[in-house]
Amino acid sequence: MGNVLSPLRVCIDARLESGMSGGVEQFVIGLASGLSRLTDGNEEYLFLSFKGRDQWLRPYLKGPCSSLNITAPAPPPRWRKVIKNVLPVVDKAWKNLSPAAGRLTVKLPSSDGTVEKAGVSIMHFATQSGFLTEVPSIYHPHDLQHLHLPEFFTPRERLKREVLYRQLCERAQMVAVAASWGKVDLIKQYGLLPDKVQVIPLAPALSEYPVPSDNDIRQCSGKFNLLEPFVFYPAQTWAHKNHIRLLEAVEILHKQRGLNVNFVAAGRQNEFFPEIKRRAEELGVSQRVSFLGFVSPMELQSLYRLCRCVVIPTKFEAASIPLWEAFLAGVPAACSNVTSLPAQAGDAALVFDPDRPDEIAEAIWRLWTDEALRAELVERGKKNVARFSWEKTAKQFRAHYRRIAGRPLTDEDQALLSAAPLL
Numbered sequence: 001m002g003n004v005l006s007p008l009r010v011c012i013d014a015r016l017e018s019g020m021s022g023g024v025e026q027f028v029i030g031l032a033s034g035l036s037r038l039t040d041g042n043e044e045y046l047f048l049s050f051k052g053r054d055q056w057l058r059p060y061l062k063g064p065c066s067s068l069n070i071t072a073p074a075p076p077p078r079w080r081k082v083i084k085n086v087l088p089v090v091d092k093a094w095k096n097l098s099p100a101a102g103r104l105t106v107k108l109p110s111s112d113g114t115v116e117k118a119g120v121s122i123m124h125f126a127t128q129s130g131f132l133t134e135v136p137s138i139y140h141p142h143d144l145q146h147l148h149l150p151e152f153f154t155p156r157e158r159l160k161r162e163v164l165y166r167q168l169c170e171r172a173q174m175v176a177v178a179a180s181w182g183k184v185d186l187i188k189q190y191g192l193l194p195d196k197v198q199v200i201p202l203a204p205a206l207s208e209y210p211v212p213s214d215n216d217i218r219q220c221s222g223k224f225n226l227l228e229p230f231v232f233y234p235a236q237t238w239a240h241k242n243h244i245r246l247l248e249a250v251e252i253l254h255k256q257r258g259l260n261v262n263f264v265a266a267g268r269q270n271e272f273f274p275e276i277k278r279r280a281e282e283l284g285v286s287q288r289v290s291f292l293g294f295v296s297p298m299e300l301q302s303l304y305r306l307c308r309c310v311v312i313p314t315k316f317e318a319a320s321i322p323l324w325e326a327f328l329a330g331v332p333a334a335c336s337n338v339t340s341l342p343a344q345a346g347d348a349a350l351v352f353d354p355d356r357p358d359e360i361a362e363a364i365w366r367l368w369t370d371e372a373l374r375a376e377l378v379e380r381g382k383k384n385v386a387r388f389s390w391e392k393t394a395k396q397f398r399a400h401y402r403r404i405a406g407r408p409l410t411d412e413d414q415a416l417l418s419a420a421p422l423l
Contacts, residue, residue, distance in 0.1 A: 007044045010401050011068060011120040011135075013127050014047040018056035023321045024127050024142065026205035029060050031126065033208040034394030036062040041398060046118060060208060070114050106163040108132050121405045124397070130168045136404050138397075139172035141165045143182060143318035143339075144189050145240065152239050166190060173404050176397075178202050178319035179340035179423045199421035200396045203388040204324035209297035212305065220302035224292055230262035231364060232307035232331075234300065234322050235314065237265075237273040237291075242313040242336075242354050244279045249313075249360035251283040261364060266292045266303060304329035309367040309374070313354045317341055319423070323349065324388070327381030332374040334363035343423060348380035387422055 012035075014028045028047075035045045045065045049057055050072035061067060111133040115123055123137040130139060146153045146161045153161070169175050169190055175197045177183050183197045212220070221228070231250075235241040243265060253259040269291060280286045295303065304310070310326035312335040319340050326333040327348060334350035335341050342351055350366060352359035366373055399413035409417070 005042060005407065007042050008122070008401060008405055008407055009044045009046060009118065009120045010122045010124060011046045011048050011115045011118065012124045013130065014049045014054070014057055015070070015129070016049075016056075016127060017053060025056070026321050027140075027202055028126055029057065030203055030205045030208055030390040031394060031397070032057060032060040032065055034203075034390030034392075035398070036060065036065045037391050038394055038398055039063045043398065043401065046115075046120065048115065068114065068118055070112065106160050108164060108167050111135075122401050124401075125168060125172070129164065132171075137168075137172045138174045138176055138400065138404070139168045140176050141169060141186065142178075143316065144185055145316045147189055149240055149316055172196075174198055174400055176200050176400075179343065180421055181340035181343065182318050198400065199423065200393060200400075201388055201421065201423040202319060202321065202324070203390045203393055204328045204385060205321060206301060206304065206325040206328050208390060209301050212298055212302045216298055217302045217305055220299050221306055223299075224264075224290060226264060226290065226306065227262040227288065228306060229308035230264045230290075230306070231368075232264050232266075232303055232310050233312060234266045234303070234310075234325075235312070236267040237269050237276055239272045239275075240315045241267075242315050243276045245354060245357045245360060246311060246313045247276070247280050247283055247285055247289065248357035249364060250285050250288065252357055252361040253365060254285070256361075257365060259365065259368065260288060261368065262288045262290075264290045264292065264303065264307065266295045266300065268294045300325075301329075304331055307331060309333065309364070311360065311364060311367075312336060312341075313352075313360055314338070314341075315354050319344055324385050327385035330378050330382065332367050332377040333381065334360075334367060340423070346380070346384050348377055348384040350377070 012031065016025050018025065032047060043064055046068035047057060047061060047065065048068050048070060051069040053072055054067055109131045111131045115133060115135060120135055123133055123135040125137055125139045128140065128142055146158045150158055169192060175186060175192060177186065177197060177199055178201055180199050183199050186192050186197050187194055233246060237243060250261050250263050253261050280289050304325060310322060310331050310333040312320055312322055314336050315338060317339055320335060323333055323335055323344055334352060335345055336354040337351040338354060345351055350363045352363045396416050399416045402409055402413060403417060
């Protein structure tokens with residue numbers, strides 16, 4: 001008998017705290033769901049996660065997928081939390097201290113040996129973080145926003161990103177991005193060889209979430225006391241997500257066109273949220289605005305079904321999962337004309353300048369008042385997003401896992417590796 005190859009073990013970095021990482025968490029969930037369906041190969045997929053904190057991921061690990069647990073890091077010192085909560089001015093000054101003045105050094109941590117002991121052949125760093133290992137790796141920087149919009153990062157944050165991103169890109173056998181725009185940007189900014197950067201489009205995580213019943217939808221509306229109909233924007237309250245310009249568009253519609261639009265936002269409320277709330281009060285739109293915070297998968301599904309349209313005014317995005325989700329849910333959408341979004345939207349969404357609240361207002365007005373336009377965009381959106389699925393994404397990654405590990409490639413693998421990117 002000939003030699004039988006042992007299973008190819010791939011480790012996917014899923015060291016996340018649920019609700020903290022936005023689209024990255026959704027990417028990991030989608031990838032887990034897709035890989036779980038690939039039962040026709042000789043692979044095992046281990047998801048590196050924090051022991052006792054991986055409940056968000058476990059429902060999606062089936063078939064060849066399982067958890068590989070490590071101990072979660074210790075919480076920050078109590079004095080650090082006290083300073084942040086009691087002395088926010090001091091905390092802000094420390095964060096904005098120049099790296100030179102603060103003598104800040106950034107080092108890529110070394111593996112603790114977990115993946116090596118598990119017999120891993122490919123390490124897939126899916127979350128922008130990583131560690132030093134001799135195991136061949138795939139790395140996702142996701143985006144280089146800190147180079148394009150440095151004003152949204154402290155000097156310390158910019159330095160940390162630069163050190164980690166550059167080292168992980170250099171050490172990786174492959175760097176993965178979700179759109180061709182990101183590939184061009186990485187080649188330009190970091191001087192990476194074109195063959196090293198591979199475009200593998202993502203799919204909407206919404207496709208992996210439970211489908212809500214009519215009762216689920218009613219419960220969601222009642223729980224959040226929603227004012228319907230409403231514009232929906234699911235995004236963590238980072239400054240670059242640009243909630244403020246959307247609020248200004250809502251105010252413009254009221255003053256200039258007499259249209260009172262309700263706005264609902266879902267997503268973790270981080271340190272920039274007070275600025276958004278303050279601006280809503282200044283504009284006088286607080287009574288028509290609801291910030292729900294982080295919501296469950298079922299609630300997210302329900303919100304897409306309750307809203308009238310989705311508007312995505314972000315200033316920077318590697319690829320927009322909410323735009324895919326809107327298309328999949330059959331909701332008309334409008335989005336910014338930045339980075340990869342115009343290519344992702346195609347003819348299926350209205351686009352606008354995210355720095356022009358009047359353009360955002362015009363897009364909302366058209367979506368709100370033109371029923372024929374809404375129907376047309378919904379049909380186009382469904383056709384657009386139908387090209388993508390997590391199973392297809394997983395098969396693309398599997399082909400690269402096999403290629404990097406020197407395993408035999410199927411005809412399907414060869415076709416996937418040679419195909420032109422869809423986005």
